[in-house]
Amino acid sequence: MNLPTIAHPVEALILAKLSPSVIERARQVRIMAFDVDGVLTDGKLWYGENGELMKCFNSLDGHGLRLMSESGITVALITGREGPILARRAAELGIAIVHQGIRDKSQAISALAQEHGCSLSEVGYMGDDIIDLSALQRVGFAASVPNAPAYISQVAHWTSSKPGGSGAVRECCDVILAAQGRLSVFFTQSAKLMSGVIQ
């Protein structure tokens, strides 16, 4: 990977809040996997009398996941629950790798790394509960959320400031993209687009 040595101001703003160790870990991520409930959502489960009615995602997270994919980073969703709603949202975001009903997340992460020819140090995972522990303990970049129990988030290398479902995933995407010098290009594109329109 060709990484810029001097950060763009937007990336510097993000990196300034991170330790060198976290930046180095985020810099190596080639596959980023996310738990769903409590991470991509606020953990709330909406039930009607026939079971789960809906899930609540976040538009900031959606944009972040798209920026990751456009930057060539593989995005995966790995969840213990099952249902058609997540597949619908993932399809809209163009996320092809969606593993549902997974009991052993560590094994799922290993398989993912192998399929993509990555070492575990090039894999990131963001989770919030005991079922996520083994995966968090194996990956190069382990991320968590402030709504997780403290005994989970303390295992992570990095914890978002926004809670799950309110932009935590976007924050995680921004950290990885900034560490890899891949965020500023979207600002430059935006500026070019603007110039194109003005001139």
Add this chain to the structure above:
Amino acid sequence: MNLPTIAHPVEALILAKLSPSVIERARQVRIMAFDVDGVLTDGKLWYGENGELMKCFNSLDGHGLRLMSESGITVALITGREGPILARRAAELGIAIVHQGIRDKSQAISALAQEHGCSLSEVGYMGDDIIDLSALQRVGFAASVPNAPAYISQVAHWTSSKPGGSGAVRECCDVILAAQGRLSVFFTQSAKLMSGVIQ
């Protein structure tokens, strides 16, 4: 526009929190455009298995948008997403200008200004993400929300204290109406109405 030189106490309360530069920018707004997800909503996307089920708006925002229209300021909604729900809410609020599926918001803002014979300094825009950047950088009054990534909201001239979907749009409307001396009339009307009923 005839603007009062001495502010009504209600307007003074709002203006006291603003810099002279922000007041001057808000004073010139003749068209105010808003992004939808994250601004008019809290950015949450409610999905069932067939896609987006609903959107969550705010009654304070609705009243603010009505006060803007009644004051002669043109209100527009510009969003990258598409769907029938927004049209339904906009119709209820009497907002005629609703542009959905917009990729280039800067271009949409320019077209809007031209159609209404306004300069860009007379246009305001409130947004929360990278897709909003080019529009925010062009308009006379650029507004954002505290739930936006910091690298977006720092581009804005003014950021609401309430998050999107919890009254951020109403705060923005109040700022514009107060800067233009157009908010107090609704208090006077309320007082007159009350007198009429009492006497």
Add this chain to the structure above:
Amino acid sequence: MNLPTIAHPVEALILAKLSPSVIERARQVRIMAFDVDGVLTDGKLWYGENGELMKCFNSLDGHGLRLMSESGITVALITGREGPILARRAAELGIAIVHQGIRDKSQAISALAQEHGCSLSEVGYMGDDIIDLSALQRVGFAASVPNAPAYISQVAHWTSSKPGGSGAVRECCDVILAAQGRLSVFFTQSAKLMSGVIQ
């Protein structure tokens, strides 16, 4: 009304946070009217493509309104919006007075007072927006919520600490019941019930 002169500890806990003037106003309330959106709810409006899908009420508020009714205080709901959902919830709570589609809330409050042979000093109203102003300025006990614009809540005699839809109405009920010495009876009943079961 026979009011106790020495407060029960539970009532003292509530009254300790109130000024003598607020206690005196709350003590006189015989009819308490509430706005709906932003007061009995958090102001969020859930829209599908055919309009409002649902409203979100709070179980604490529901219990508070029941305690008010059981204590002989008349409860009314007065809202500018219209729809079948509010009627459904009000029926469940046994609230007979529900006025929807009301533009002039001050007039609605006056009519209510007259029908029940009360003076306006014996009426309370809780609201959060400009449409509520004239009513708030007329009643003996004007209450508001922290999510209201500051220029509205500053008109009120008392503002709840919890926001609308999260227990603001219950807080208001507790204030009135405590000021009237009518809250502790529910604790005594609970204690009696417990004794009955134990012995």
Add this chain to the structure above:
Amino acid sequence: MNLPTIAHPVEALILAKLSPSVIERARQVRIMAFDVDGVLTDGKLWYGENGELMKCFNSLDGHGLRLMSESGITVALITGREGPILARRAAELGIAIVHQGIRDKSQAISALAQEHGCSLSEVGYMGDDIIDLSALQRVGFAASVPNAPAYISQVAHWTSSKPGGSGAVRECCDVILAAQGRLSVFFTQSAKLMSGVIQ
């Protein structure tokens, strides 16, 4: 019960925030009963025109209740309201004891203790309102939530830091499991699982 005398670090983290008296009470719990609205949910009631549409539970709470059951502690849900939604969620979590439409919670708690051959000091209850008072005053471990009125939560032996519906029940489960030395086993299992996969 065989209880470890030296706490696992994860359990120590939780126990460090508790008084010896709370730890002792939690240590004795063999049946833990929970109120639903405001405890297992955030107290919000979602109404359509035909009544309650859905309830919003939390994935962290669900995992906590499963850990309790797997640890041999009996879990019960006791609520004053009635409806099919709670039964659906309870079935998914494998909770067999669900008492709905209960007016006298104290009596329900006594019956529960008797059926399971427990003394009341071995029963816990988590509630948030006046209807829960008599039960809270009887059980060995009385728990409440920060969203309860202060005059309720002050009756409890312990109050969660997270509000109802946002992980309060999980916090309660963690306290009981940590006090009984039954939480760390899930970490050990997770570690073993990980080792098994790696080697």
